[in-house]
Amino acid sequence: MTRRVVSLCFVFLAVAGIAAAQTIPIQTVPLVPADQFDIFPSYTLAMGGVSIAVPDTLYDPFLNPATGARHRAARFFSAPTFYSVSRNAGGGRTLPLGAFGSIGTWFGGLALALQQVDASRSPAPFPPSPLPLAGGSSVAPGPANLGPAPDTHGNALAFAMIGKTLPGSGLSLGGSVSWAKLRALDGVDLLYPGSARVTQFGETVDARLGLLKEWEGDRSFEAIVLHERFRMTHDVTFLDTFWNPGTQQFFQSARLERNRDFSKRWGVQVKYERPLAASGWRIGWLATANRMSQPNTPNTDALNIPQDPGRANAYELGVGVSRTYGPAVFGMDVVYQPIWSTTWAEASTPTTTSGGGLIPLGGRTIENGFHFSNALFRMGFSHELVRSVSKTAALQLGLAVRSVHYSLAQRDFVEVATRRLEQSWLEWTPTWGLSLRFPELELRYRGRVTHGTDRLVATPNQFIGIADARPLGIFPPSSLPPTLDGVHVITHQFSVSLPLR
Amino acid sequence: MITRIVGMAYLGLLVLATGCDGWKTPSEPPASIDAELRQSLGRWGTVPIGPTPTQAPALVDLGQALMFDKVLSGNRDIACATCHNPVSHAGDGLALSIGTGGSGLGPSRTLGPGRQFIPRNAPTLLNTGLNNPYLFWDGRVSGFGFGGGGPFQTPAGAALPSGLPTLLAAQAMFPVMNREEMRGVPGDHDRFGNVNELAAFGDSDFVGLWQAVMRRLLAIPEYVSKFNAAFPGTPTSALGFQHAATAIAAFETQALTKTNSPFDRYLQHDDAAMTTEQKRGALLFFGDKTRCASCHGGPLLGGQNFANAGVPQLGPGVGSGTPLDLGRGELFNQQEFYKFAFRATPLRNVELTAPYMHDGAFSDLDAVLKHYNDVPTALREYDASQLPPALQQTYHGEDATITAVLANLDGRLAQPLHLTEVEIGELVAFLKSLTDPSARDLTSLIPARVPSGLPVQE
Numbered sequence: 001m002t003r004r005v006v007s008l009c010f011v012f013l014a015v016a017g018i019a020a021a022q023t024i025p026i027q028t029v030p031l032v033p034a035d036q037f038d039i040f041p042s043y044t045l046a047m048g049g050v051s052i053a054v055p056d057t058l059y060d061p062f063l064n065p066a067t068g069a070r071h072r073a074a075r076f077f078s079a080p081t082f083y084s085v086s087r088n089a090g091g092g093r094t095l096p097l098g099a100f101g102s103i104g105t106w107f108g109g110l111a112l113a114l115q116q117v118d119a120s121r122s123p124a125p126f127p128p129s130p131l132p133l134a135g136g137s138s139v140a141p142g143p144a145n146l147g148p149a150p151d152t153h154g155n156a157l158a159f160a161m162i163g164k165t166l167p168g169s170g171l172s173l174g175g176s177v178s179w180a181k182l183r184a185l186d187g188v189d190l191l192y193p194g195s196a197r198v199t200q201f202g203e204t205v206d207a208r209l210g211l212l213k214e215w216e217g218d219r220s221f222e223a224i225v226l227h228e229r230f231r232m233t234h235d236v237t238f239l240d241t242f243w244n245p246g247t248q249q250f251f252q253s254a255r256l257e258r259n260r261d262f263s264k265r266w267g268v269q270v271k272y273e274r275p276l277a278a279s280g281w282r283i284g285w286l287a288t289a290n291r292m293s294q295p296n297t298p299n300t301d302a303l304n305i306p307q308d309p310g311r312a313n314a315y316e317l318g319v320g321v322s323r324t325y326g327p328a329v330f331g332m333d334v335v336y337q338p339i340w341s342t343t344w345a346e347a348s349t350p351t352t353t354s355g356g357g358l359i360p361l362g363g364r365t366i367e368n369g370f371h372f373s374n375a376l377f378r379m380g381f382s383h384e385l386v387r388s389v390s391k392t393a394a395l396q397l398g399l400a401v402r403s404v405h406y407s408l409a410q411r412d413f414v415e416v417a418t419r420r421l422e423q424s425w426l427e428w429t430p431t432w433g434l435s436l437r438f439p440e441l442e443l444r445y446r447g448r449v450t451h452g453t454d455r456l457v458a459t460p461n462q463f464i465g466i467a468d469a470r471p472l473g474i475f476p477p478s479s480l481p482p483t484l485d486g487v488h489v490i491t492h493q494f495s496v497s498l499p500l501r
Numbered sequence: 502m503i504t505r506i507v508g509m510a511y512l513g514l515l516v517l518a519t520g521c522d523g524w525k526t527p528s529e530p531p532a533s534i535d536a537e538l539r540q541s542l543g544r545w546g547t548v549p550i551g552p553t554p555t556q557a558p559a560l561v562d563l564g565q566a567l568m569f570d571k572v573l574s575g576n577r578d579i580a581c582a583t584c585h586n587p588v589s590h591a592g593d594g595l596a597l598s599i600g601t602g603g604s605g606l607g608p609s610r611t612l613g614p615g616r617q618f619i620p621r622n623a624p625t626l627l628n629t630g631l632n633n634p635y636l637f638w639d640g641r642v643s644g645f646g647f648g649g650g651g652p653f654q655t656p657a658g659a660a661l662p663s664g665l666p667t668l669l670a671a672q673a674m675f676p677v678m679n680r681e682e683m684r685g686v687p688g689d690h691d692r693f694g695n696v697n698e699l700a701a702f703g704d705s706d707f708v709g710l711w712q713a714v715m716r717r718l719l720a721i722p723e724y725v726s727k728f729n730a731a732f733p734g735t736p737t738s739a740l741g742f743q744h745a746a747t748a749i750a751a752f753e754t755q756a757l758t759k760t761n762s763p764f765d766r767y768l769q770h771d772d773a774a775m776t777t778e779q780k781r782g783a784l785l786f787f788g789d790k791t792r793c794a795s796c797h798g799g800p801l802l803g804g805q806n807f808a809n810a811g812v813p814q815l816g817p818g819v820g821s822g823t824p825l826d827l828g829r830g831e832l833f834n835q836q837e838f839y840k841f842a843f844r845a846t847p848l849r850n851v852e853l854t855a856p857y858m859h860d861g862a863f864s865d866l867d868a869v870l871k872h873y874n875d876v877p878t879a880l881r882e883y884d885a886s887q888l889p890p891a892l893q894q895t896y897h898g899e900d901a902t903i904t905a906v907l908a909n910l911d912g913r914l915a916q917p918l919h920l921t922e923v924e925i926g927e928l929v930a931f932l933k934s935l936t937d938p939s940a941r942d943l944t945s946l947i948p949a950r951v952p953s954g955l956p957v958q959e
Contacts, residue, residue: 240769243800245631245758246554248644250800253551255770345533349773366533414777 036186039094039113039157041079041495046433046446047380048398050331052320053273053284058497061100061109064224065161065174066210068109074101077111079495086487090120090186098159099500107174108162115155117184153184153200163210170214178206182232191298196239196254202232202261218282219274226267234259234298260296267291269316280324286335288316297343310343310368318376327384327394332377339372339406355416365414372406380431396433396446401426427452441498450489534780535772541787542768545798549768550760553630556751559730564752565948566727567745572717572953573677575685575699576601577692580957581676581749583610584623587943588958590853591626591757596861596892597816598623600682601689606958618895619681620816620826622861625854627940628847629669630754633804636672638843638859639829640807644668660707662743669753673746677714678707692955711742718745723952756946759850759937767934775934782924782931791873791918791928796845802935803848808911809841811876813883814897815860825897825905828859840909852936862888866932870925875917877907 042059044050051060058077060067076099084091098111163174182202189198211223236259239252273284293311318335345366351359359365380398387393405424412419433446542548567573571580579601584593586606593599594608597620602613612618621638629636636642643654653671655661656678665671676682680700689697702710718724719737728740731748764783766774775783786793797803807829818824820831830840843859857863863872864887872879880903885896920928951957 241548242551243548243631244551246551248632248634250548251551257770352777354777 036083036092036094036115036117037157037180038083038491039079039081039096039115039493040098040111040159041077041444041493041497042446043382043435043444044331044380044398045448045493046396046398046431046444047329047331047382048378048400048429048431050320050322050333050378050380050398052271052286052318052333052335053282053322054320054329054331055273061161061174062111062159062176062178063208064210064212064222065163065176065208066172066212067222068100068107068161068163068174069102069165069172069212071100071102071107071109074500075099075497076500077495077497079493081491081493083489083491085120085186085489087485089485089487090118092117092184092186094157096157101500105165105167106162107165107172109160109176111157111159113157113159115157115184116152117155117186118152120187120190155184156181170216172212172214174210174212176206176208176210178204180204185232188232188234188298192234192236192238194238195236197237199235199237200232201235202230204228204230204232217275220272222269222271222273224267224269226265226269228263228265228267230261230263230265232261234261257299259298261294261298262296263292263294265290265292276321282322282324284320284322286316286318286320288314288318290314290316294343310341312339312341312370314339314341314372320378327387328381329383330379330381332379335376335378337372337374337376339370339374341368341370341372343368343370351414353414353416357416359413363413365412367411367413369409369411370406372404374405375403377401377403382433390438392435392437394435394437396431396435398431400429400431402429425452441496444495444497445493446495447490447492449491452486453489454486534777534784538780538783538787541784541794545787545794546800547768547787547794547798547802548800549765550631550800553754553758556755557731559727560748560751561755563724563727563731563745564748564750565756565946566724566951567718567749568752569948569957570951570953571692571955572721572951573714573745574601574683575691575697576689577953577955578602579683580951581673581683582947582957584682585626586958587946590850590940590943592854593623594855596622596856596864596888597895598682600679601685604959612891617681617817618892620819621859622856624846625850626753626757627759627850627854628757628801629672630667630750630758631760631801631847632668633801633847634668635804635807635844636668637675639832640844641832642668642672642675657707662711662741664747665743666747667750667754670743670747670750673749673753674707674711674742677742678704678710680704684710715740715742715745721952727952757943759940761939762849762937763934764931765849765937776930778927778930779934780931782927782929783934785920785924785928786931791920792913793873793928795913797848801847801849803845806845807839807842808845808913809906809909810843810845810858810873810914811880811906811910812841812843812858812860812872813862813880813885814902814906815862815888815892816895824895825902826860837909841906842909842911848932849935850937850940852933853940866929867925870920870928873914873918874920874925876910876914878917880906 038045040059040062042056044054044056045059047054055070057067057070061071078095078097081094081096082091083093092115094113094115096111096113098109100109101107157178157180159176159178161174161176163172165172180203182204183200185200188200189195192198206226206228208224208226213221236257238255238257240255241250241252244251267288267290269286269288271284271286273282275282291311291313293309295309297310314337316335316337318333320331320333322329322331344364347359347361347363347365350361351363351365353359378398378400380396382394382396384392384394403424403426406422408419408421408423410419410421427450429448429450431446431448433444435442435444437443567581568585569580569582571577571583573580583606584598584600585591586593589607593606593610595610597618599610599612600616600619602616603610604613605611624638632644634644641656644652645654653661653665653668655671656675661671661674665674677684677699680686685697685700687700689700691697699710699713702713719728719740725737728744729737732740732744735744763774763779785791787798796806796808799805809828814825816826819826822831827840828843830836830842833839851857852866855865857866857869862883863869868887883896883898885893885898888896947958949957
């Protein structure tokens with residue numbers, strides 16, 4: 001287990017997208033990205049998520065609505081999905097229901113999902129138990145009207161897609177909208193160590209326009225334009241400790257702090273795929289660009305995030321190959337993600353610098369320049385173990401490795417100082433799956449476990465006994481700076497898909 | 502064939518993945534000064550102070566009159582407010598106080614003929630209403646009820662009357678007992694030439710003296726009215742000096758609690774309340790380099806413990822240690838552990854309450870911090886010429902005294918702190934952030950007159 005103190009400036013904490021592809025994640029600490037929104041059925045996610053040269057007719061329409069044209073028949077699907085974070089650090093479950101269908105040259109799809117997310121805070125009570133002050137004082141009971149925080153919260157998600165194939169041209173166009181009403185993003189409650197309750201509410205909308213062009217010879221070109229808006233509010237209730245001089249006791253008073261986590265993202269992606277001359281081989285390329293702005297980030301002591309804006313430009317270049325060899329399919333993707341991001345903090349009052357200068361109200365006090373060089377490797381294969389007219393059984397295995405490396409150049413205009421930081425980590429995600437296909441339905445199971453990620457842990461401090469003070473003074477404990485504790489995330493998904501007619 | 506190769510490669514990677522954390526050691530990350538400071542504050546239990554209980558107006562009115570009335574002193578020449586004067590921020594601005602027989606107010610107050618300095622500095626009364634667990638420099642009045650005397654431990658032991666609501670009220674019972682401060686010595690005559698009847702009581706006759714003071718007060722009809730208004734359920738015949746002390750404490754609590762400093766606002770999550778320099782100073786104060794907070798921590802920023810800070814010895818001395826002042830050691834029969842240890846004072850509004858330390862050896866905060874920066878050296882090199890001329894001759898700078906003080910120096914101060922001039926400046930800036938602006942001018946607390954008709958500010 002890796003355990004580290006977290007004290008970083010951090011950008012773009014967690015932006016939930018229902019469909020994660022084409023949005024490039026930006027993280028400066030390896031907080032576990034719990035698979036909260038990895039909820040739709042897929043052929044290839046059990047193969048490490050290879051996607052550039054391996055089509056996935058189940059999952060692709062959620063990413064590029066134009067690929068819904070590949071659904072030849074109406075199908076219903078459901079994919080109960082469960083994830084859990086190790087060390088009892090969180091979990092959740094989702095039940096999506098949906099259908100794809102087509103009428104003439106038109107095609108469309110609709111999916112709804114209900115999701116339940118467990119509170120991910122440490123089970124240890126916080127604030128900690130009362131301890132006496134010198135003189136026999138103690139902590140008075142906290143506000144009685146602050147009941148226990150609920151253990152779980154629910155989200156509702158919806159996806160709608162419509163498209164049209166232009167006859168004779170091999171061209172399909174589609175548009176989709178994903179919307180989620182959110183009351184729980186996994187792990188957010190851990191951003192507020194020492195809080196008594198975190199109430200989240202907000203929504204995210206993801207709108208996409210997609211194009212699919214298919215040529216003879218199994219060549220295809222895809223293009224996507226997306227816009228995503230994410231608006232979450234965190235109402236954080238802290239129980240502040242005060243000293244009551246009248247009773248000589250510490251007492252606690254509730255304080256509500258409202259934090260907003262807003263972001264907007266524009267993205268484009270183009271992807272080309274074609275067979276290679278050699279039998280069974282295919283190759284694909286993709287290029288993605290994201291521009292993201294975050295006018296509000298949550299102000300959390302855990303990560304020293306200033307409640308000030310930031311923006312980022314993220315790019316992705318990838319190449320993938322696959323080979324189909326009889327009953328087996330092998331795929332591999334290599335993706336490089338260069339990202340440039342800038343965040344800054346603004347002075348809330350005129351601020352004197354250590355050099356004697358004055359930063360006016362609204363002037364920048366700190367500027368962080370991040371440069372990421374991330375890489376993503378995915379590989380996986382699928383092998384049909386049993387193949388007959390009445391049923392097909394296939395085994396899938398895969399591995400995804402994500403390497404994150406960034407350098408930070410921080411300019412502190414108050415201290416008149418420049419700091420530099422290099423950081424890197426790896427995330428390993430083995431995947432596995434099993435599918436059974438019958439004429440009347442299709443059953444799938446897939447699982448994945450992500451290693452190399454962390455979860456914030458706020459550890460209550462031990463009280464400070466001043467051994468050499470006269471007499472002993474004892475102060476109430478507070479929390480130590482939060483640490484990152486290594487965890488892994490396991491996701492299981494069972495999906496069923498059956499033709500509607 | 503290809504699937505076999507891929508399968509083998511996959512299994513190999515899987516084995517690798519399960520044994521790999523994938524971490525590289527991070528370099529030092531930058532942290533925000535506010536996050537760092539708030540963590541430090543939490544470490545020392547320094548939390549905001551809630552409101553003090555509202556005091557009954559009649560009680561405060563009585564307490565104000567008593568605080569400024571010289572009738573409480575044996576010679577009718579000194580009031581509580583003489584040494585705890587609003588003009589001097591509820592202190593007197595003197596290194597060592599001047600008690601009965603003296604004349605004048607504040608730093609210009611002078612000794613009376615044949616009198617000597619009170620051995621210790623008059624601490625400010627600001628924020629004494631916050632219920633400090635120890636009062637007086639040696640903590641001889643404390644909130645620990647062992648040794649008799651109800652819930653408080655005081656020099657009066659079991660003679661302390663019941664019904665005192667707070668430790669501050671218990672403390673207010675004692676200055677009238679002190680011969681140098683207020684009571685006077687046998688043979689003294691008051692300002693009108695009358696015999697000082699309070700001086701005639703024995704030093705251990707607490708009850709007799711307190712009754713005598715009450716006789717003086719209740720001989721004044723206006724006081725009878727004020728006492729009856731303040732204690733409506735108590736017949737006049739049942740009034741004792743504990744009622745007077747209760748009223749004095751109520752006035753102190755109501756009028757002299759000053760906890761709206763920039764630092765207090767910062768504690769209540771106003772990050773902009775303090776300047777960056779003050780925050781840097783606070784980081785030093787609560788950090789490991791100085792560990793100031795190990796004595797001056799908690800919600801009151803001190804007041805909970807005692808330390809021998811190697812303060813130069815000045816003045817006439819106290820008790821069996823005379824001419825030295827053994828501090829809490831005198832209280833505990835010169836027990837080595839407490840020798841030269843004095844209460845670590847709460848620091849709110851410290852900017853306003855110079856001179857500093859138990860004997861006022863340092864005239865400003867800069868001098869205090871330079872002393873703490875290297876206590877052994879500073880004590881040996883103490884320059885007594887900074888003291889008022891009348892006090893210079895009372896400085897005990899001989900080697901034996903310095904050696905005795907350093908022999909029992911608090912372990913936290915034995916080694917130099919190696920603070921730079923800039924850091925000392927930042928610490929001073931932090932200490933100035935503890936000032937409640939409303940404490941800067943307390944003159945509105947001075948009444949125009951008192952029931953005895955004695956002069957208020959002379």
